[in-house]
Amino acid sequence: MNSLAIALNMLRRSLFQRKGFLMYLVIPAAAVSLIITVLGKQSENRADIAYLNLDQGALGTQVVQELSALPDYRLTLAASEAELKNDVIKQKITGAFILPADLSEKLIAGGTLPHLDMYQLNSNESTITFKISLEGILSRYQDTIALYRKQSLTETDLREITLQTISQIQKYQVSPEITDLHLYTNPNMHIVIGLMLIFMMGLMNNTVSLVMEDRRLRTLARTYTAPVRAFEIVAGNFLGSFVVGTLQVLVILFITRYVAGYEYGLPFASHFVILEFFLLASMGIASAVASIVKNATNMNVINALVVTPTCMLGGCFWPISLMPEWMQKLANFVPQKWALDAIERMSAGEPLSQLWMNMGVLALFGLILLSIGSAILNPAETEAG
Template sequence: MKELFWLIANIFKITFKDKKNYIVYIVLPLVGIIIALVAYGGEKEEKIRIGIIDEERTEITEDTISFLGRLETTHIISIKKSEMEDTIVSGSVDAVLLFEKGFSSSMKEGNPNHIQISSIRGTEITGFIKIYLYNYLDNIAAIAKAAKNEAEYKAIYDNYKKSSFKLVTNGLQDTSKNKKMTYQSIGFLIMIMLFGACNLSEIILKEKERRTYFRLLASPLSSKQYVSANIIVNFIILAAQIILTLLVMTKIFGIDLNIPFIEMLVIMLLFALVTVGLSILIVAFSKSSAAAGALQKLVILPTCLLSGCFWPMELMPEAIQKVSDFLPQKWVLATIMEHQRGEQFGDLYLNYLILFSFALTFFLIAIYKFGRNNNVRNFV
């Protein structure tokens, strides 16, 4: 055990002797957060701009316009009918609401009419306006149907306006921006973790090339202890990267992960185990540090692209989405997104099992490959 601790300390010393590694293992994981903030941090919730054309200017139309103006998600702009087409086409307003002559009379008859909604943005806008507007107009129409005469209608309508029962709208917090920033940051972190882990595992190859490895084995140290120490150091550094990144995201930049911190940490630590296994596997199949460097580039970048680390999987063709099912990065991101949608651990146990299976498979193949290297010039 004493020898193992010495090896761990020695690998840490070798790793951070090169000052560039401070950038690789500490600074680069934070770059993904900056990229996410630049990409999505400037997004703001915009109000729907409704152009109003009131050809009647009656109490009913004024009350209806006032109602729409009180909604938290709308902004009312008075325009002229001659400006209607230009304002819609130019994008000055998202929709135009036209109260034609005869609107108030139709309301008093209990049959709302002479009202038009125009927009080039389709049902995304018109549907929203109709939901609130038609509900309000239906209430007034019901009053007109219930009233026996004009005086009674006026009395009931005035009481309705004074009533303490009002339609109140409360906007739900838009979590999509935080989810996008989390996705982008974690996707970039995944790539950095993979490259960083492979660089750490390459120390084994570099030690061989410098003949240091064989001098170590001439001591009481064993090859298994040497590789185990490399794995432990690798996992510790990856865990530190994960914790640092998550703390900076949540505590400094105020990004809401939309899942508990501990759950995110568990998911990423499990992926760290997968990452270490993959890095050891690459070393096992490489005969030199140059070969390992080429192999990691060949493996990491394409798989990160196919797994959706840089953009949502939904944007990719269906065939590529099926290929990503065989990549661990995809399962990490999928598990995080499912938790953000409210899924619990019990519902996603298969995802965790798949990630653990990836890690176990990588380690077993690496152990087998090391075991087949019988030449004394090899590692284990």
């Protein structure tokens, strides 16, 4: 009961006041959620292609219709050739092409494929595949016309039957439909979870700083003189910090999932459980650092020298696979690596029950570091300086 009273007092000081509610919950959770929402959006892979259709016949329109149906490109009609070139130069579009005025006439007449003007600043996968698709459409039209030409049709009949054939082909043409079966993780998942872990560690430092403030003001010293066991004092302070951190995690998950609509690709409960284990490890790191730093004003500086390097080593900024082998082995000694690994494996389809090692390592991090950091509550310690 004494531990619950101490935890409730911490909640009253941090969340049950208007200023504390804003500083410890609303503002941090909103900021983290906003960053995750912005950076976590998947970029659309469709290439923007501008065009001019100068063709006087009907085949130019058919070409544009077929290209517009391709899922990898977004076609936009340019007002003029000058505007088209200007957009390519300013990289507003990936590429551009112009259908000549005599396209239909040359195709009906037979012979080689007509020359098309294409514009691009550099060759890439999108422009190369688009050119292949365009040439494939024109080649198919050419083959269709050549087949009907062998039947000795008049030019009028040849035009008519060619357009009918191409129209029927487009009408019954099989088109692909992309279905996301969630077999792969969100490509932005890594940076989103990494940012979440970084801010969680920063938020936990704020709650631990309350305990440091109590030590500086001799509040803890007076608490230890009361008929309360030392274990209850330690448990109460850490329980209060853990509840504050849990509320922050719940708000962040709720906003990013159900307000911003970000798709993590894993169940809410499993995601929450892993973050709770990481929260325990974060508390351990914050309390261990606080037990060393006697001056609360130096807490942020010391944490910057601890949080940032461990997050870099743990893979919050880039995949661990990109680091040298010796750094990959060293990453096993920071909790960020185990939390990221667990969430990525869950998003790939593994159930929470198979991640017992990750949860065990995170719990071990928390218990060991909290044991070391319990010295923060020692009333015999005095503030340096």
